[in-house]
């Protein structure tokens with residue numbers, strides 16, 4: 001059975017075709033600049049063949065049509081007809097309080113997801129565009145499944161998800177912590193349990209997804225009980241371009257003194273802050289590390305801030321769960337940057353945590369792999385795991401379709 005996994009953005013459409021009989025990716029690709037004249041589709045088969053399609057794709061429908069052509073009749077085709085695809089799994093960013101699990105998509109589900117558009121204005125409408133375009137191309141008979149970034153965090157206790165603002169805003173607008181990156185936190189949680197040979201129900205795990213966007217979750221017995229991202233992905237610690245949490249007065253102060261509107265403040269905090277805003281160099285961790293190594297003080301500060309804030313969140317989650325059995329690093333930075341893993345772990349020797357620094361360094365780039373980087377004597381196991389959000393979506397899709 002082959003499952004197509006779709007992640008639709010406002011002007012992009014990423015996809016992977018996965019053979020669920022062996023959980024191997026067959027092909028993947030990305031349509032970029034949908035809506036512009038110079039749209040481009042880059043499609044790659046797992047055996048190395050690839051094809052690039054450059055033509056205007058005014059909407060996600062044309063993008064999908066090109067994806068299907070690439071899959072079925074291009075030089076890098078991997079299936080002979082659309083009928084080989086049994087189901088489609090869609091990433092949906094915001095499932096609000098209604099979607100605590102993945103579900104089969106019907107008109108009712110689409111309407112419910114649309115209701116959450118105000119909570120994720122950049123993501124949910126785009127996800128729906130992807131779903132609609134897909135239904136148009138595949139017809140009603142191919143089942144479509146929605147897998148939400150928020151579902152894994154939807155069992156957090158109220159004490160963790162409520163903000164200290166008047167209760168009416170929770171009732172009126174659903175203002176609360178939702179958390180994101182749920183599929184990644186879920187994937188690495190299960191992976192760690194598997195690597196430890198234990199039932200996830202018996203483990204306290206802290207999962208650190210460190211990418212351009214980044215979040216940490218406290219997972220107790222397989223349930224996310226707290227996480228750093230909140231009402232939106234802006235909350236938590238400093239990321240590539242996002243500020244992470246700060247004294248809310250900073251927002252009103254800058255807005256007042258710089259004459260900025262709410263939308264401008266939103267852009268400032270989401271796109272110009274974080275590691276980019278502090279370093280003035282880049283949002284990309286590699287560039288910032290290079291600049292820091294060359295002596296750039298602000299780049300060094302950005303890295304120190306990031307490490308320090310990550311350490312503080314991990315420490316607070318150890319407290320929240322009254323202990324921790326394992327810590328796991330994932331995401332582009334967590335999977336590749338051994339310095340961050342070492343710097344963070346160095347601050348938890350009081351827990352009896354010890355990593356094998358040489359091994360950690362040797363396994364800097366772990367693409368597609370998972371390693372235990374702590375020593376056998378360590379009281380807390382530490383892992384670097386290559387996340388696979390597409391696989392979670394494909395597995396959920398398969399389970400629901402079956």
Ligand code: ADP
Nearest residue numbers: 210211212213283284285286331332333336337
């Ligand atoms: P997102 O999916 O949030 O866009 P990723 O998980 O792809 O982000 O992570 C992107 C980040 O990972 C970038 O900051 C990038 O510099 C970092 N990264 C990727 N590869 C490496 C590497 N080899 N060494 C250090 N950092 C890396």
